[in-house]
Amino acid sequence: MTAPAPTRRTGRWIEQWDPEDEGFWQATGERVARRNLWFSVLSEHIGFSVWAMWSVLVLFMGPEYGLTPADKFLLTSVVTLVGAAVRVPYTFAVAVFGGRNWTVISAALLLVPTIAAFVVMKPGTSFSTFLWIGLFAGIGGGNFASSMTNINAFFPLRKKGWALGLNAGGGNIGVAVIQLVTLAVIGANGGPRVLLGIYIPLILVAATLAALFMDNLSAxxxxxxxxxxxxxxAHTWIMSFLYIGTFGSFIGYSFAFGQVLTNQFGRTPLQAAYLTFVGPLLGSLIRPLGGWLADRYGGARISLYNYVAMAAATAVLVVASMRKSLPLFVTVFVILFVLSGLGNGSTYKMIPGIFQAKAVAKGLAGEEAARYGRRLSGASMGLIGAVGALGGVGINLAFRQSFLSYGSGTGAFVAFLAFYAACFVVTWAVYLRRSPSRSEATAAAEANAQLSYAEV
Incomplete structure (x- = not known):
């Protein structure tokens, strides 16, 4: 086989890439794909960290900053909103600029909000300035979409589940890592500028390594x-709604957990930092298990049971919030993080099966049906990922309104409980309520083991 090689274009371009060819994959493809995967994970990981940075920066912002709890929730809502919105253009940027080139660009762009936050992070800075800086920090959320699009092209169908699952998990863990770093900084009596100063060189390292070791694929x-x-x-939007319940919960709670602990339970920033990283860490690590369970038992079935569990956990949170029981509150909140991680895996597993079932219903079969399913499921994932992230905006706005109205997060948890109930009803009504035609199509889709790549 012809080894991948740069062409006359500027940069590291690979013109011939066929990972489905076993000979090519064994000779050169796997080595090149894995190399790109590791540096993609690094860049996406730091992108997630920058996106989640304001969830911990607000913990440093005491009374001297003049911000109310509602102001802080609005600030994190803006960051989450931008992170969700830029996922759509970031998805298309890979094909326009090249995967390696866009990884360098998107990593370097993280310097803008990080350096800007370093400059303005002090008492006396206006709330509007913090909002603008937070808006720019949202671009870190877009790195996920472009990274997933890029890595998806490098791996053969039979390897996509592992590669994309690792890529997604490595990025999600950035939320927990930034909170762990915050714990270390606060514990060492450092301030927010110390935290920001740690990430500025890391961003430079990620951009440099991407430039040196990653490749662009002309294909x-x-x-x-x-x-x-x-x-x-319609299924794209139905799955977007369901993904709001899982990934929206994960990212929304990641941004809000520390603020709830400080505002409702009177924890200091250091005490809050000791607790906030556990949930995002476990939720990230368990995400592949949700995909594996969906492979084994069916994505819709696992998602249905998961929404039941999320609703039950939220009901307990309402009780813990009303009784101001910190041990019960933290324990159940961490469980809710774990369930959101499981749901992230299982809901994304549903997407290729749905479009494969539609292909069967159209009378397609074999590779033609698989090609139809891959084409539409791949396109829909970018939209679903973007809309799902908007759930994080809703969660932070719900907490903001709840603290304004009731002085606690109890009202928000009641709203989340109702939403999980709605997700349960939609999952059952659309994907599990049996009819002869749906049963036949679903069975055919679940029988196609090749669709296991959609783990992310």
Whole structure:
């Protein structure tokens, strides 16, 4: 086989890439793909850390900053909103600029909000300034979308589940890592600028390593037709709604957990930092298990039971919040993080099965059906990921309103309980309520083991 090699274009471009060819994969493909994966994980990980940075920076912002709890929740809402919105253009940027080139650019862009926060992070800075800096920090959330699009192209179908699961998990853990670093900084009597000063050189390292060791694939092209078809399909929006309940919960709680502990339970920033990292860490690590369970028992079934468990945990949180029981509150909140991680894996597992079932219903079979399913499921994942992240905005705004109205997060938890109940009803009504035609199509889709790549 011809080894991948740069062409006359500027940068590291690979013109010939066929990971489905076993000979090519064994000779050169796997080595190149793994190398790109590791540096992609690093860049995405730091992107998630920068995106989540304001969830911990607000812990440093005491009374001398003049911000109310509602102000802080609004600030983290803005960061989450931008992170969700930029996922769509970031998805298409890989084909426009090249995967390696865009990884360098997107990593370097993280310097803007990080250095800006370093400059303005002091008492006396206006709330509007913090909002603008937080807006720029949201771009870290877009790194996930471009990273997943890029790595998806490097691996053969049979390896995508492992590669994309590792890529997604490595990024998600950035939320827990930034909180762990915060714990170390606060414990050493450091301030917010120390935290920001740690990440500025790390961003430079990630951008430099991507430039030196990653590659662009000429074969990656934007399929605008598939994107339009996916946007017109009702299942894309149904799954977006369900993903709000899982990933939206994960990222929203990651941003809000520390603030709830400080505002409602009177924890100091150091005491809060000791607790906040546990949930995001476990939720990130358990995400692949949700995909594995969905492989084994069916994505819709696992998601259905998971929403029941999330609703039950939230009901206990309402009780813990009303009784101001910190041990019960923290324990159940961590369990809710774990359940959101499981749900992230199981809901994404549903996507290829759904479009494969539609292919079967259209009378397609074999590779033609698989190609149809891959095309639409791949296009829909970018939209679903973006809309799902908007759930984090809703969670922070719900907490903001709850603290304004009731002085605690209890009202927000009641709203989340109702939303998880709605997710349960939609999952059952659309994907598990049996009819002869749906049963036949679903069985055919679940029988296709090749679709196991959609673990993310």
């Amino acid at each position: 990656v092209k934007n399929d605008t037709g598939a994107a339009k078809d996916a946007a017109k399909d």
